[in-house]
Amino acid sequence: MATGLVLYSYWRSSAAYRVRIALNLKGLEYETRPVHLVQDGGQQHAPAFQALNPQEMVPCLLDGDRVITQSLAIMEYLDEMHPELETALLPVDARGRAQVRALAMAVTCDIHPLGNLRVLQQLEAEFGASEEQRATWSRHWMAVGFKAIEEQLSDSAATGRYCHGETPSMADACLIPQVYNALRWKLPMDDYPTIARIHRACNELEAFQRAAPEAQPDAP
Amino acid sequence: MATGLVLYSYWRSSAAYRVRIALNLKGLEYETRPVHLVQDGGQQHAPAFQALNPQEMVPCLLDGDRVITQSLAIMEYLDEMHPELETALLPVDARGRAQVRALAMAVTCDIHPLGNLRVLQQLEAEFGASEEQRATWSRHWMAVGFKAIEEQLSDSAATGRYCHGETPSMADACLIPQVYNALRWKLPMDDYPTIARIHRACNELEAFQRAAPEAQPDAP
Known part of the structure; x- marks a missing residue:
């Protein structure tokens, strides 16, 4: 299933971990783009990422040209876009x-x-x-x-x-x-x-x- | 409109303030039951309130026999129970x-x-x-x-x-x-x-x- 979902994530981020679980539970494929929260003084503060998410935090989900931030808002969004009952969150x-x-x-x-x-x-x-x-x-x-x-x-x-x-x-x-x-x-x-x-x-x-x-x- | 809604609130609680706004925006009447967060060592820690909300926090909404906690969850609940478009949150x-x-x-x-x-x-x-x-x-x-x-x-x-x-x-x-x-x-x-x-x-x-x-x- 090619959904074009991209997740800006950090392996040990608790909030990104939540969204990874939700994406998997819903059976949605996605591309992971790692953002290292410590290296380079925190890659989440880099201008390119900051332009995407002014909160300078992961997770951040791209769905086509849509930028969705905040783990719970992302999960609600996924549930609304993919409302199949058997994978409801x-x-x-x-x-x-x-x-x-x-x-x-x-x-x-x-x-x-x-x-x-x-x-x-x-x-x-x-x-x-x-x-x-x-x-x-x-x-x-x-x-x-x-x-x-x-x-x-x-x-x-x-x-x-x-x-x-x-x-x-x-x-x-x-x-x-x-x-x-x-x-x-x-x-x-x-x-x-x-x-x-x-x-x-x-x-x-x-x-x-x-x-x-x-x-x-x-x-x- | 007698909805039987009861809000456990504290005047200066930011989270209770959110729910009061939401209730007013939706035009829902409710009874306020004050919980003083400082007096008596914090009335939110009293056994009777703790039994209602183990988190020992306001706000806490009663809708009949339903106990709803967490300000955002309460607002989502109100929006789902009262889905009229003109007062949608x-x-x-x-x-x-x-x-x-x-x-x-x-x-x-x-x-x-x-x-x-x-x-x-x-x-x-x-x-x-x-x-x-x-x-x-x-x-x-x-x-x-x-x-x-x-x-x-x-x-x-x-x-x-x-x-x-x-x-x-x-x-x-x-x-x-x-x-x-x-x-x-x-x-x-x-x-x-x-x-x-x-x-x-x-x-x-x-x-x-x-x-x-x-x-x-x-x-x-």
């Missing part, structure tokens, strides 16, 4: 859609922004935060966020093999990259058995395996 | 929807989480950040974010009187509360003429005026 009912979006945003608004590379760099620059302090900071927000998500998942009748029912959704596409970060930062996952179970279930799927950082063309 | 075309969502998320994912009360409290606790350092931190992320949003708005042919065309959208509902915060933190707005212009246009509308922090029942 959101359920059909408004309540279920709200639940999936809220879980996704519990990651994308309340955990991930606080442990981002640029934020850790700023903590070092402004407060002289050591590597250990930066790790403690990251783990703190992941622990706060995962505690709430664990409760939401374990309390909800809608939770199934995945975050919402028996098929992976936008919520799983956001949660799994965050768990990847948590393991990288050595956050103990014992307190989050439902999240850990869903993480295992997702990673049995090829769509998630192919989206993993280590499987990317720009992984070292 | 998103345009009809997928590209336009993606642009509006991306603008909204440039605020909700990339600016607002970093200047949140809980984050400033953590900066103080972990790094002994002074009030001036916390203000500098907040202004830094607003300046970075507004610069990108200003470029996106001034570059896009879709920008009109409001963030997207001639009617206010979800993007405006996110941007205006962030500008309110920026003014509170004394960020100079001279570098963001398009944002400042849209801020003025929105605040001429009753939907935005009635949603303002100072107009809330729990404002001091």
Whole structure:
């Protein structure tokens, strides 16, 4: 299927990882254009990329001449452009859609922004935060966020093999990259058995395996 | 119109402010239940509220027995439950929807989480950040974010009187509360003429005026 989709991505970017999962779940082929977030002072700040996405961030999706930014906006766009039910990233009912979006945003608004590379760099620059302090900071927000998500998942009748029912959704596409970060930062996952179970279930799927950082063309 | 909507809100919460704007734009009546984020060690942490929203955050919307959390998920829900075109919070075309969502998320994912009360409290606790350092931190992320949003708005042919065309959208509902915060933190707005212009246009509308922090029942 030649869709002409191009994804500006960085192998270890959590937000790009979400979109790679979504593209794979929807069965859409795409070309990866790596943007190295550290080399050359951060290739996302280069004028050519900045012209494409003034936010100077990955992911950024090209669909023909359309430039789509923000991982969740990209996933919603893909779901609207390719509305086939069997690969839907959101359920059909408004309540279920709200639940999936809220879980996704519990990651994308309340955990991930606080442990981002640029934020850790700023903590070092402004407060002289050591590597250990930066790790403690990251783990703190992941622990706060995962505690709430664990409760939401374990309390909800809608939770199934995945975050919402028996098929992976936008919520799983956001949660799994965050768990990847948590393991990288050595956050103990014992307190989050439902999240850990869903993480295992997702990673049995090829769509998630192919989206993993280590499987990317720009992984070292 | 008796919709039975209940909004758990705090007058100065930027995320609750967004949802108040959205409810007003859609012409939906609702009951406000104030949750004081500072008093009593933060009423959002009280067991009764925590049972409702494990994230211990406002806003939280009750629609009958449905509990909807996360400001953007609430706005998407309201738009899906009340799809009348004349009060739509998103345009009809997928590209336009993606642009509006991306603008909204440039605020909700990339600016607002970093200047949140809980984050400033953590900066103080972990790094002994002074009030001036916390203000500098907040202004830094607003300046970075507004610069990108200003470029996106001034570059896009879709920008009109409001963030997207001639009617206010979800993007405006996110941007205006962030500008309110920026003014509170004394960020100079001279570098963001398009944002400042849209801020003025929105605040001429009753939907935005009635949603303002100072107009809330729990404002001091």
